Amino acid sequence: MNLFFKIFLWFLAAIALMVGVVVFLNWTTQSEPAGSRWQGSVRNQMNVFAATAAQIYDSEGEPGLKKFLQTVEDVETVTHLEITDINGKLWMTEGDLAGNYHGVITNALTSGAAELELSTPDTALGAKTFTLGNGQKYVMIVRWERPRATPFFGESRLRYLRFAVLLLIALALCYALARYLSSPIGKLREATQKFASGDLTTRVVGRLGNRHDELGALARDFDEMAERIETLITSQQRLTRDISHELRSPLSRMNVALEIAKQKSTNGNTPVLERIETESKRLNEMISQILTLSKLESGTQVIEKMPVDLNDLVEDVVADADFEAGAKQKAVKIARADRCTTNGNENLLRSAIENVLRNAIRYTEVDTTIKVSLESENGLALIRVRDFGQGVPEDELKNLFRPFYRVGEARERKTGGIGLGLAIAEQAIYAHKGEITATNMPDGLEIVIRLNCEISVAA
Amino acid sequence: MNKILIIDDDEELCELVSEYLTVEGFETEAVNEGDAGLKRAVSGEYDLAILDVMLPKMNGFEVLRNLRETSKMPVLMLTARGDDMERIVGLEIGADDYLPKPFNPRELVARLRAILRRVHVENEGDGNPEKLKVDDLELSSRSRSARIEGSEVSLTSVEFDLLFALLRNAGSIVKKEELSEKVLERKLSPFDRSLDMHISNLRKKLGPRNDGGERIKTIRSVGYIYTAL
Numbered sequence: 001m002n003l004f005f006k007i008f009l010w011f012l013a014a015i016a017l018m019v020g021v022v023v024f025l026n027w028t029t030q031s032e033p034a035g036s037r038w039q040g041s042v043r044n045q046m047n048v049f050a051a052t053a054a055q056i057y058d059s060e061g062e063p064g065l066k067k068f069l070q071t072v073e074d075v076e077t078v079t080h081l082e083i084t085d086i087n088g089k090l091w092m093t094e095g096d097l098a099g100n101y102h103g104v105i106t107n108a109l110t111s112g113a114a115e116l117e118l119s120t121p122d123t124a125l126g127a128k129t130f131t132l133g134n135g136q137k138y139v140m141i142v143r144w145e146r147p148r149a150t151p152f153f154g155e156s157r158l159r160y161l162r163f164a165v166l167l168l169i170a171l172a173l174c175y176a177l178a179r180y181l182s183s184p185i186g187k188l189r190e191a192t193q194k195f196a197s198g199d200l201t202t203r204v205v206g207r208l209g210n211r212h213d214e215l216g217a218l219a220r221d222f223d224e225m226a227e228r229i230e231t232l233i234t235s236q237q238r239l240t241r242d243i244s245h246e247l248r249s250p251l252s253r254m255n256v257a258l259e260i261a262k263q264k265s266t267n268g269n270t271p272v273l274e275r276i277e278t279e280s281k282r283l284n285e286m287i288s289q290i291l292t293l294s295k296l297e298s299g300t301q302v303i304e305k306m307p308v309d310l311n312d313l314v315e316d317v318v319a320d321a322d323f324e325a326g327a328k329q330k331a332v333k334i335a336r337a338d339r340c341t342t343n344g345n346e347n348l349l350r351s352a353i354e355n356v357l358r359n360a361i362r363y364t365e366v367d368t369t370i371k372v373s374l375e376s377e378n379g380l381a382l383i384r385v386r387d388f389g390q391g392v393p394e395d396e397l398k399n400l401f402r403p404f405y406r407v408g409e410a411r412e413r414k415t416g417g418i419g420l421g422l423a424i425a426e427q428a429i430y431a432h433k434g435e436i437t438a439t440n441m442p443d444g445l446e447i448v449i450r451l452n453c454e455i456s457v458a459a
Numbered sequence: 460m461n462k463i464l465i466i467d468d469d470e471e472l473c474e475l476v477s478e479y480l481t482v483e484g485f486e487t488e489a490v491n492e493g494d495a496g497l498k499r500a501v502s503g504e505y506d507l508a509i510l511d512v513m514l515p516k517m518n519g520f521e522v523l524r525n526l527r528e529t530s531k532m533p534v535l536m537l538t539a540r541g542d543d544m545e546r547i548v549g550l551e552i553g554a555d556d557y558l559p560k561p562f563n564p565r566e567l568v569a570r571l572r573a574i575l576r577r578v579h580v581e582n583e584g585d586g587n588p589e590k591l592k593v594d595d596l597e598l599s600s601r602s603r604s605a606r607i608e609g610s611e612v613s614l615t616s617v618e619f620d621l622l623f624a625l626l627r628n629a630g631s632i633v634k635k636e637e638l639s640e641k642v643l644e645r646k647l648s649p650f651d652r653s654l655d656m657h658i659s660n661l662r663k664k665l666g667p668r669n670d671g672g673e674r675i676k677t678i679r680s681v682g683y684i685y686t687a688l
Contacts, residue, residue, distance in 0.1 A: 248539070249469055252561035256475040259564040263482050284561055312679055319680035 003185060008178035015170045035146075039116055042126050042144050046114035050130040050140050053083075058133040066092065072142070079123075080143040085136070097141050101125050105139050122146040184208050184215045188222060200230040237295075244291050251284055282418065289420040292351070293403060296427035303345045303431055307454065310340045310349075310381055314374045317350060321357040321370075330361055331369040340376035340453045344432045349451075352428035352436075355421035356385050356447050363389035364444065381453035388444040400438050401426040425449075461575055462504060465489040466496030466522065467511040467537065476509075479564050485571070493517030500526050507574060509567075511537045511560075512549065520552060527553045533574045533616065537562065550660055555615050556643075557653075566645075573644035577616050593629045594688050595669060598622065607665065617642065618661050621654075625675060625685040634682040658683060 049072055057065040069092070073081050083091045084098045086109060098105065104117040108127035117125045124144045131137045191204040203226060204219045211219070258280065262273050314337060322332040342349075360370045368388035375382045392400060392407050399405045403423040429436045434451040463485050465473050473489035480487050488505075490496040493514040500508050500522070508526075512519035523534055536554040549557050555574050558567060591598045597606045603619050605612045614622065620642045625633055635654055639647035643654070658675060665674050668688065676684045 244539075248561050249472065252469070253472050253475055255561050256472065256479055256564050260475065260479050260482070263479070280561075315679055 002182070004178050004182040007181050008174050011174040011177055012170065015174065019166070035121065038146055039124065042116060042124055043114040046126040046128040046140070046142060049142065050114070050128040053140060054130040054132055062092070069093065077145050077147055078142055079145050082141045084139050084141065086139070091138060097125065097143060098139075101127075101141070105141065108139055181215075184211065184219065188215075188219060191222065195226055195229075200226070200233060202226060240291060240294050244287055247287055248284070251280060251287075254280055286418050286420070289418065289424060293420055293424050293427060296348075296424065296431060303348065305343050305345055307341050308344050308346045308349055310342055310374055310376075310383070310451070310453070311337050313346065313350060314353065314372065314383060317353045317357060318372050321354070321361060324358075325361045325370070328361065329366045330364055332357060332361065333369050333371060334373065335371045336373040336375060338374055338376040338381075340374065340381045342381055342432070342451050342453050344451070348428040348431060352425040352449065353383065353385075355425040356436075356449070359421050360385050360387035360389075360445075360447070363387055365389055376453050379453055381451045383449040383451070384446055385449075386441065386444060386446045391440045391443075391445045392438065394440060397438050397440065401436065422447075460484065460486045461506045461571075462486045462488070463571065464496070464499055464505040464508040466493065466500070466508060466514065466519070467491065468514050469511075476564070476567075480568070480571075483568050493519065493522045497522045497525055500532060501530055503530070503532075505532065506578070507533045507535065507571060509535050509537065509571075510554070512539065520548060523549070523552050523554060533578055535567075535570060535574060547656065550615070550656060553613075553615050555617055569645060574616070576644070577620060591623065591626045593626055593685065596626070596665070596674070598626055605665075612664050614661070614664065617657055618664070621657055622661055622665075622685075625683060629685045629687045632678055632682045632684050635680075636682075638682065 053065060053068060056068045069081060069083075072078055080095055080097060082093045082095045082097045084105065085091055088098055088102070088105065090098055101117060104115050104125055104127045107115040108129050112129055114126060114128040117127075119125060122145065124146070126142045126144060127139055129137055129139050187207050188204055191202050191207070195202045203223045205216075205223050208216060208219045210216070255277075258273060258277055262270065265273060315334065318332050318334050325332050357370070357372070364370050364387035370388070371384075371386040373382075373384045373386075375384070396407055400407070401422045404419040405423075406419055426436050429449055429451070432451055434449060436447065436449050438445060438447050440446075461484075463480060465476055465487055467473050467476075467489070468491050470489075470491055473491065477487040477489055488499070490499050494517045496508075496510070496514075497517065499505070510519045510522060514522070519536060523536070526532065526534065533555045534553070536549040536557040537560050538549060538557050539560060555577075556570050558570060589600055591600070595608045598604075598619070599606075600623065603616065605614050605619065605622065621638060624638060624642055636647045639645060639651075639654055647654070658677070662673070662675055668674055668686075670688065672686065674685060676686055678684060
């Protein structure tokens with residue numbers, strides 16, 4: 001799951017949890033501490049009702065009181081009201097409260113204050129005495145119902161709308177927050193990928209905007225790192241180029257000096273001079289190969305790719321190799337060649353196949369024929385190069401493509417390789433996202449190159 | 460005696476090459492900077508220039524480009540080995556041949572002689588038919604010029620010789636070995652791509668035939684054909 005959704009869902013969950021907690025707290029606080037507050041307010045109202053009842057009776061007589069009692073009974077939280085005299089006899093009202101709740105009436109009569117008795121946590125019976133102008137004392141008994149706690153979203157139909165608006169705001173907020181946090185990371189990732197694929201000029205600060213948080217700092221750090229790597233790689237590339245140029249200058253001079261020496265030499269010196277020439281050629285070859293390899297290994301070189309007809313390429317290289325092998329009484333032949341076109345760099349692919357073939361020519365026995373085949377199947381091209389030499393010890397196979405790796409010192413020197421050909425081939429094939437492997441056969445070695453192949457026709 | 464101008468920033472190399480070429484019968488002069496070299500080259504005193512690509516101030520390509528504006532003087536370029544771009548650019552701008560550094564002096568002399576022989580033929584005529592015409596393409600061996608429907612195509616002398624050889628055998632295969640020996644005056648060696656490179660430059664300069672077909676066809680590992688309509 002991507003970061004955006006993770007952040008989005010986490011925030012949404014957090015908001016949902018918060019709302020849940022608030023609703024819960026609201027509900028619990030309303031039922032508990034509000035209970036005592038309710039009792040207090042009931043007492044107050046009892047006092048007011050009793051005092052008012054006495055006043056109204058004194059000024060307006062029975063009809064006035066009746067009216068007032070009616071209003072009291074209409075109060076939402078009042079469910080019933082009775083009045084008795086001090087002996088418990090009902091006066092002007094009816095009901096069975098006075099008969100059933102002697103305790104609270106007695107309390108009210110003795111204390112003179114408003115008294116309460118809870119029949120359930122949500123219903124209370126209140127009693128309060130009052131005295132009329134004519135000296136008669138009565139007790140007012142009222143049954144109160146506790147007002148129900150209002151739900152968080154209220155009770156009207158609007159509550160759905162309110163809920164929806166809240167949800168929308170929460171969603172929008174989560175979305176904005178998740179975007180804000182995840183989009184710079186996406187951009188950083190994009191930049192990293194671009195950088196990794198070889199575009200060393202990639203920078204991110206400009207694309208992230210002016211952020212002053214950790215992500216902004218990360219972007220600045222990335223740019224700083226990119227800057228350093230770019231300088232490092234370009235200076236390293238310049239260095240290898242310069243070194244190769246500098247090494248070649250004396251080599252050039254040596255070659256010319258060598259020929260001048262030959263011009264002037266007596267016959268006796270010639271073999272030694274020839275030897276110097278061979279060594280200088282080797283040195284030169286080595287420098288070129290190291291350069292090629294370092295260019296390929298750095299992976300920063302932009303490789304121009306276009307459709308390459310592998311069939312033509314293999315035939316071409318094999319023809320050249322066969323010519324070269326002929327001088328050593330060896331041969332190279334094509335055993336099978338499917339038609340197949342790949343997207344790649346012809347020069348690199350040519351040098352890969354060439355290096356593998358040269359290696360095979362070096363190691364195959366005299367009077368044997370190296371077999372080359374190009375097979376294409378399922379969008380894959382397989383180029384097999386099979387020699388008939390001594391093969392390679394099984395545990396050294398994996399080292400075969402390492403630069404300067406030698407299988408048996410003496411043998412290598414005799415064959416004249418410098419140990420870079422297969423390393424170059426491997427890097428060239430890697431640059432095409434292909435694979436190169438070596439396998440021992442009963443009587444030789446087989447190297448297989450695997451490449452992606454766009455168009456193929458079996459031969 | 461042929462006068463050779465060497466333009467290379469490596470003074471010691473210039474001295475050595477001069478010494479070697481003198482023994483081989485050339486007269487030489489060396490210049491170590493590109494702009495100075497260009498001045499000497501346009502003076503017209505020399506038969507050929509050996510031009511290094513890596514030069515301070517004005518690099519070899521710029522020297523060659525400037526030189527080609529006024530002069531057809533033969534130029535052999537010294538390029539860094541393994542750098543295909545340098546080779547291709549050099550030949551495209553109009554170098555007659557190239558040699559990767561470090562080079563073998565014997566090969567240098569062989570190439571110099573080949574180029575000079577060609578120039579000599581250019582001046583004296585070589586018994587080849589004076590004019591060759593296939594379809595819209597006309598070659599004149601006297602002026603060593605190529606024309607397509609009357610408008611001139613600028614070719615280097617190697618390109619001209621290659622095209623001449625192909626055109627003379629228009630419609631049949633000319634083998635790579637033959638082209639290499641007769642035109643480049645060296646044996647065809649495996650993995651040498653310079654013939655292909657010259658041919659590909661020729662193709663670019665000539666463009667396709669009127670009917671859209673390719674003028675020069677490659678016969679894999681054998682040679683090339685100039686196809687007539």
